């Protein structure tokens with residue numbers, strides 16, 4: 001068996017090779033960037049990144065390597081982020097403030113080195129993209145407990161920005177405070193839903209009787225708790241760390257499978273990956289007529305296209321109780337069977353994006 005010094009010497013040798021290989025990879029990436037500039041095409045290609053991760057996972061598994069698919073993904077997402085920055089540094093706008101769950105989602109896809117812009121509302125993210133002040137936007141679309149984020153859906157219906165990727169992120173809450181003892185805490189800040197998600201924890205610790213102050217985001221809660229030694233925040237542990245509030249308890253949520261789905265927005269269409277989802281918005285011409293939605297959905301069934309989500313929204317135009325429908329289905333808009341279905345309903349359907357199916 002090798003000694004610690006021998007192991008470290010070997011690690012140093014391997015790291016030298018890794019850096020050399022990464023530099024060689026980045027030379028090629030730079031050329032890819034030039035080709036994309038010449039053809040004016042998109043830098044970020046999620047379907048290509050997915051194909052790389054899938055291929056490397058297979059290689060790692062079949063050679064008995066220690067890296068599983070999550071490890072390969074964690075390492076390579078960072079490499080891709082650095083690569084994209086080298087091709088063209090592109091700004092990412094997200095629903096802030098810094099340390100929000102959306103910020104975490106953005107960093108998980110765009111890495112630590114990107115240029116981020118924190119914005120105060122979902123609408124501001126859409127507006128920033130429309131004005132080309134950022135290339136990408138990251139916004140929440142639904143939570144496994146609280147359901148859909150209506151503002152995101154409504155803005156997708158009005159805006160020209162497209163969905164280019166989705167990602168699911170587990171949501172864990174931390175309890176952070178500068179108070180030395182729990183019984184010194186007089187008030188707790190969080191987003192309204194933060195309190196709802198941690199009810200059992202609050203009762204168990206006698207914290208259901210102190211004042212609960214709802215604020216716009218869990219990150220804002222951490223900012224307020226940082227200034228007040230008699231306060232606590234229910235927030236992400238990243239926000240607690242960022243704003244210097246010690247975390248007293250982690251994972252305090254009542255159910256531990258809480259997750260949020262986020263959309264990455266931009267202005268281009270992805271290629272087909274073979275494992276895609278598409279989001280559309282449907283305004284049925286005869287929505288008031290019985291069966292209009294059923295007939296529409298029957299066409300999906302007949303074409304053997306599986307739906308993964310359908311959500312109705314009030315149209316808010318002046319037609320009384322008008323509705324539109326937000327529908328997710330499996331497949332890419334450029335696949336022939338989907339094209340023929342969409343063309344049949346062309347006046348009713350707005351395409352919102354086709355993107356690689358995300359996994360939790």
Ligand SMILES: C=C(O[C@@H]1C=C(C(=O)O)C=C[C@H]1O)C(=O)O
Nearest residue numbers: 029032043044045048049080083
């Ligand atoms: C290099 C490329 O650009 C980006 C970076 C990738 C990479 O580092 O491998 C892959 C896809 C793109 O998001 C490419 O399109 O091949």
